[in-house]
Amino acid sequence: MSFLELNQVRFHVQELGPGAESGESTPAFMAHGLLVDNLASWYFGAAPRVARDRRVVLYDLRGHGRSEAVPTGYDVATGATDLAALVEATSEGPVHLIGHSYGALVALRCALDHPHLVRSLGLVEAPLPPSRLEEMRSIATSDPKKLLAALPEGLRGALLSGRRRAARARKSLEFLLRESSLVADLAAEEDVADDQLARLDVPVQLIYGERSSCRPVGDRLLAAFPQARLEVLDGGHYLSVERSAEVGEILAGFLHG
Numbered sequence: 234m235s236f237l238e239l240n241q242v243r244f245h246v247q248e249l250g251p252g253a254e255s256g257e258s259t260p261a262f263m264a265h266g267l268l269v270d271n272l273a274s275w276y277f278g279a280a281p282r283v284a285r286d287r288r289v290v291l292y293d294l295r296g297h298g299r300s301e302a303v304p305t306g307y308d309v310a311t312g313a314t315d316l317a318a319l320v321e322a323t324s325e326g327p328v329h330l331i332g333h334s335y336g337a338l339v340a341l342r343c344a345l346d347h348p349h350l351v352r353s354l355g356l357v358e359a360p361l362p363p364s365r366l367e368e369m370r371s372i373a374t375s376d377p378k379k380l381l382a383a384l385p386e387g388l389r390g391a392l393l394s395g396r397r398r399a400a401r402a403r404k405s406l407e408f409l410l411r412e413s414s415l416v417a418d419l420a421a422e423e424d425v426a427d428d429q430l431a432r433l434d435v436p437v438q439l440i441y442g443e444r445s446s447c448r449p450v451g452d453r454l455l456a457a458f459p460q461a462r463l464e465v466l467d468g469g470h471y472l473s474v475e476r477s478a479e480v481g482e483i484l485a486g487f488l489h490g
Contacts, residue, residue, distance in 0.1 A: 234299075239318040242306070245299035246319070247272055247291045250284030259352055260288040261329040261488060262320060264312075264336030265473075267419075268409055269402065271298030274333070278473050282481030283331070283488065292319055294336070296415070298401075302408050307415035309335075309422055313342035320350050329488055331355035333473040341425070344433055353436040355484050358470050359454065360447045361424055377406040430457035437461040438487040440480060442468040462487075 235246050261283055263275045272291040280289050293300035295315060296307065306315075316339055320328055327350055332340035337359035344351040409415045437458045441451035443465050455463045464483050468475045 237319065237322055239322060240315055242295050242303055242315070243301040244295070244315070244319065245272070245293040247276060249280055249289040249291070250287055258287040258488070259327070259329055260290060260324050261331055262290045262316065264292070264316060264330070264332040264339050265294065265297070266334030266336055267415070268406055270334070273298070274474050278477035279481035279484060282478070283485050286485060287488065290319070290323060296409050296413055297405060302405065304412060305414045307413060308418040309338045309342045310346070312339035313346055316340065316343045317347045317350055326350045327352040329353045329355065331357070331484060332359070333357040334360060334470065344435065345429060348433070351435055353438070353488065355438045355440070355487060356454070357440045357473055357480060358442060358445060358447050359439070359450060361450050361453070377403055377410060427457045430454065431459060434459050436487070436490065438484065439463040440472060440483055441465050442470060442472050444468060445470045
């Protein structure tokens, strides 16, 4: 476990796989989803498979997990700036970026804003902003305990096992919903235009769940990206945990290229 100061925020960072000195393949950086998520969903999910072949860098987004809880900066552009700073602080680049849900939006925005840092993208259940606004408004008025209780079993086990971990998750969720700009930041997000997506000329692996509300976004991104391929799995939005073995194999195969 380590901590890095990036953009005046203290981030929790974990690494898996061979060290940079081993001369192994291009590293992969993995970003998790929002609110009820942290790097554990990758750490106990698909990341170990990806890390068999390369160095993998996981981190808790600002306000999540063990990273510093700050009141602002939960828009996608700031998240992308955080990720770019992490890449520049820990790797020579370009690197592979992988993200789930909001983390996929962060990885995508990082690739658009900092193309020199990115060799490829792995986007798992990327939700273009308009598809999630109503859900975010609902979450803003929800009881954090009910949200945690409604998590899929696999994600609940990864994030909430043990009294201290569960208490930390509840505290983080309450802070994000009640004391941060997260909901307002997300409500202000605008869609990414297809002509912007078309300019991203790197290989992209898309992974979506057949039963996810984000499923149509996969088809749109497949058509928009010049170098994209799409895998659809039997599952919902939390594929990174529910189908972690398959997600790990797909991503590892993609990165081998």
